[in-house]
Amino acid sequence: MTDAACRLEGRRAATDAGRAAPIALWLGLAVLLVPVVLVPVPPLLDLPNHMARWHLLVDAMVHGREHPYFVVDWSHASVNTAVDMLAVLLGAVAGAEVAGRVICGLAVVLPPLGAAMLNRSLFGGWHWWMAGMPVLAWNGSLLMGLVTFQIGAGLALLIAAFDHDVLRRRPRALRFVARAGATGLLLFVHPFAAAFLALLLGGLAVGRRLGGPGRALRRMPGLLVTGAACILPVVLYLALTPVPPMQDMPDESIRVPDRGGIAQRLSFAFGILVGAQTTYDINTEWLWLVPLWIAVVAAMLLGRGMRGHHGILLVAGGLALLGATMPAYVVGNAMSNWRVAALVGLTLVAGCRPAVPFPVRPGAGAAFAAALFAVGALRTAWVGAVWWPARADVVAVQRVIAQVPSGAIMLMAEHSPDLRGDPPSPRHRVFIGGWQLYWHLGTLAVTWRDAFVPTLFTGRGKQPLRPRFPWDALAVPDGWAFSLHLLALPPEVLRERLAADPYLAGARYLADWRNSFEFLLVLNADQPDREGPIPRIPGIELVADEGFAQLWRIVPSRRDRQGSAEPSQ
Numbered sequence: 001m002t003d004a005a006c007r008l009e010g011r012r013a014a015t016d017a018g019r020a021a022p023i024a025l026w027l028g029l030a031v032l033l034v035p036v037v038l039v040p041v042p043p044l045l046d047l048p049n050h051m052a053r054w055h056l057l058v059d060a061m062v063h064g065r066e067h068p069y070f071v072v073d074w075s076h077a078s079v080n081t082a083v084d085m086l087a088v089l090l091g092a093v094a095g096a097e098v099a100g101r102v103i104c105g106l107a108v109v110l111p112p113l114g115a116a117m118l119n120r121s122l123f124g125g126w127h128w129w130m131a132g133m134p135v136l137a138w139n140g141s142l143l144m145g146l147v148t149f150q151i152g153a154g155l156a157l158l159i160a161a162f163d164h165d166v167l168r169r170r171p172r173a174l175r176f177v178a179r180a181g182a183t184g185l186l187l188f189v190h191p192f193a194a195a196f197l198a199l200l201l202g203g204l205a206v207g208r209r210l211g212g213p214g215r216a217l218r219r220m221p222g223l224l225v226t227g228a229a230c231i232l233p234v235v236l237y238l239a240l241t242p243v244p245p246m247q248d249m250p251d252e253s254i255r256v257p258d259r260g261g262i263a264q265r266l267s268f269a270f271g272i273l274v275g276a277q278t279t280y281d282i283n284t285e286w287l288w289l290v291p292l293w294i295a296v297v298a299a300m301l302l303g304r305g306m307r308g309h310h311g312i313l314l315v316a317g318g319l320a321l322l323g324a325t326m327p328a329y330v331v332g333n334a335m336s337n338w339r340v341a342a343l344v345g346l347t348l349v350a351g352c353r354p355a356v357p358f359p360v361r362p363g364a365g366a367a368f369a370a371a372l373f374a375v376g377a378l379r380t381a382w383v384g385a386v387w388w389p390a391r392a393d394v395v396a397v398q399r400v401i402a403q404v405p406s407g408a409i410m411l412m413a414e415h416s417p418d419l420r421g422d423p424p425s426p427r428h429r430v431f432i433g434g435w436q437l438y439w440h441l442g443t444l445a446v447t448w449r450d451a452f453v454p455t456l457f458t459g460r461g462k463q464p465l466r467p468r469f470p471w472d473a474l475a476v477p478d479g480w481a482f483s484l485h486l487l488a489l490p491p492e493v494l495r496e497r498l499a500a501d502p503y504l505a506g507a508r509y510l511a512d513w514r515n516s517f518e519f520l521l522v523l524n525a526d527q528p529d530r531e532g533p534i535p536r537i538p539g540i541e542l543v544a545d546e547g548f549a550q551l552w553r554i555v556p557s558r559r560d561r562q563g564s565a566e567p568s569q
Helices: 003-016 020-038 047-061 082-094 096-123 128-137 147-165 172-187 191-206 213-240 262-275 282-302 310-325 336-350 364-387 390-401 441-448 491-500 502-510
Strands: 070-072 410-414 465-467 519-523 540-545 549-554
Touching: 020 096, 020 128, 020 364, 047 070, 047 082, 047 096, 047 147, 047 441, 047 465, 082 096, 082 147, 096 128, 096 147, 096 336, 128 336, 128 364, 147 172, 147 191, 147 336, 172 191, 172 213, 191 213, 191 310, 191 336, 262 310, 310 336, 364 390, 390 441, 390 519, 390 540, 390 549, 410 441, 441 519, 491 502
Parallel strands: 410 519
Antiparallel strands: 070 465, 519 549, 540 549
């Protein structure tokens, strides 16, 4: 069969899917929202922390109610504020809980929607390939609860589609102003989203075909103007903002860590790129992702009927290289490599459109669209099945927190799971990248009981929230629950560990935890700790035990050095 015939068959399949493709796409996006509706607090790492902040913002801005330990201060933040503003607007209409669910839904839906719209803009019309975009909605970035980044990435893809459809036909001055304005807007959603948009616009400026050196030189002025439009708002922001989002960066945070020899580096890079596209179980994920990528690779290798936008595919390759090699903490953003790597799949599927490299019958395009919709729906159903047991963990935390008085000062710890243990940890509690997805559940006590929790996100330049004096001495901008074994150490040994271990830089509040906190919330308490049985911890008394969550009262050491208890294993 000739190449021309293959292209004809591909166009015929795409035309045949003209109605089926948009229906399958919109249904697939709607199905993505089902788990969000059914599970009030999904097992997404940072999400409970964000939800607690949105509650405080709505309470202060809508109801005029101040929190005893945290104060809303919009001058404390300069980026990442757009989603917080949206939360306030939604909270004023429907309440903070509904606002949290809507924002979570946007974080799930916008990236695949943006990829589909960019694909439609690049290649024209609806196509069965677009029905597969919802398959990639579930990725490592979403599981880590990076909702503002997810929303920003989706908006960047949508803006790039609009730019290609509409702005490229407008006068150059209008294009420059519009691109600078869009980049500036995304800075207030998430800085990485603004950078992603700049890369996409650069890919569009490169064009559909790379061509030779002469063609590249002819396009260089357009690339430079596009780059200037994207850099201008960043320069203005850095020059004018009083609180850049880099003040709480750890020492040497932008240094690329030593990852051993070539084999170790390649293994780590491969793990990042694969892990960023997957969710709770790599073995199950192959069922959804392998057929999708086989279709892309087969079409590329056969070279028949495969259409690609070289500029956007070049961006996908650059993102893959960057995500596999960059440090984890950049410009005040943790897990930066996972964020970038999660964009690779979306950019790749947006920048190509495969056709079937063999003859097809009429109706095949609709069948392909239906098959991709089925794959996406099955993956979403599997994610929902993983999420469902997480509801019990949230209820357990809610029940034990109900036992503390209003305004309590709370500390969080955990039984650290053994990622390779037998039996393994419940899927909804651990991400394959190694993070515990329940770490921030305790921050919900900030809204449920007006409590103080030191790990509520209050980063300077990033969140419009700051701790009141004197509690700011205990608060950390980014923190998590540490193993209960740390609290079992003698005070002198613990302080030495805190001073010597960079991993514990965000745990300074543990230095005098007995006299600083009133209650201890232990998460994952129904699972063994990977470091072994918890030693006897003097000065804590069990208040409530709900399996996953335990609540202990802390007896200050200066008043009572005799009380002790032993946490259950």
